Amino acid sequence: MPKSESLTKLWRPNGIDRAWELKQQLGADTMFIAGGTLIQLQREQGTAMPAHLISLEWIDSMSGINEIKVNSKEYLRIGSLAALSAIQLHPIVNESYLLLADAAGQVASPAVRNRATIGGNICYAVGDTLPALIAMDAEATWYDGEKTQTDKLENYLNRGGPQKDAIFTSILIPKRTRPENSNSIRYYRKVGRREAFIPSLVTVAVSVDLNRVNRIEEIRLAAGGGTYRPHRLMASEQLLAGTILSKHALKNLHEKIIEEYQPDDDFFATAHYRKMMAANLIIAELASYLDS
The missing domain is CATH 3.30.390.50 (CO dehydrogenase flavoprotein, C-terminal domain)
Structure with a gap:
């Protein structure tokens, strides 16, 4: 085992502010994790483990799958910690967002989907759910150390947010009503x-x-x-x-x-x-x- 892996330390903050503070304090050799499958993927690709891992799993505000309204517009909100299997099987997703249910159900194996999160799949930047989310006109929300911001998912990916300067917090999918006779x-x-x-x-x-x-x-x-x-x-x-x-x-x-x-x-x-x-x-x- 490489020396860097044997020295890796795990941190478990219970709030997004604390997670951000830890990242600033611990420096560049630090990575956020949730389900941990992205770390596994990066190890498979030869990336060494960092000195510090900051687990986001205890941050309640980054969990859940629910319908919300923002400025009179309806969305499906999926917290970045939601497991792919939970998304695949969720009744609201299967009723009104089948494109995402199909995509989540085709990521890796059932065992991986039980652990992998939608946030990790998005932050990988080439995750299998991304084409479906982009086709659904999804928006990303992320925390930049001061406030939560929102933009089109594709814009978020293009600015390099997943790797550099943000904690991805949720995905917002606009609710669509099928027109009559369509x-x-x-x-x-x-x-x-x-x-x-x-x-x-x-x-x-x-x-x-x-x-x-x-x-x-x-x-x-x-x-x-x-x-x-x-x-x-x-x-x-x-x-x-x-x-x-x-x-x-x-x-x-x-x-x-x-x-x-x-x-x-x-x-x-x-x-x-x-x-x-x-x-x-x-x-x-x-x-x-x-x-x-």
Whole structure:
């Protein structure tokens, strides 16, 4: 065992202010943990254990799954300490947020999901739940040492918050009401290996609302996989927004996804393979609604 691991000290603050203070006092060789599976993943990837671990598990304000209202807007709030298995099985999630239930249920193994938290999956920055959350227009809340802030999840990820200057506290998912005479498409798919601590090859999420003549009223597409940080495919969305779903439109969308989605080559798959897989998964799902 490396020397640094034998000297690692665990701290258990019972409040977010105290957790932040400890991080400032203990210095750079310190890491926040919750379920601990992210630490396990990083060890598998060769990262040495830090001198100090600050467990967030006793901070009640970072727990729970409940519906809230903020400035008259309704959200599902999921505390960052919520286990993936709890999210997967929660009745509210299964009734109104199936995209997230599908994504949480496909992370690693059941044993890992019982321990892993949504906060850890998000702070990994390439976690399998991220495409679903981004497609659901989720917002992140985090504590910066002075106050709790809120922004779009993708903006939070892009600023490097999970690694540097924040304690991720919760995810907020806007509640959506299905319009009358509409058809809603909610689709999540992960392609990868069965190993618990290896990133997926490709993950895609689709959220589309069609009116009664199959015109696309709203569309959000997201893709990730490997070490590629999941993003919305906004150029692809714009290509289809307001159009009637058709074979011709889907052909153009396939080409646009391949152009816009920019994963990397790695040991497990080429960028070209990932591009084709992501485009095929999204198009196949949308095509199934052409004759519905």
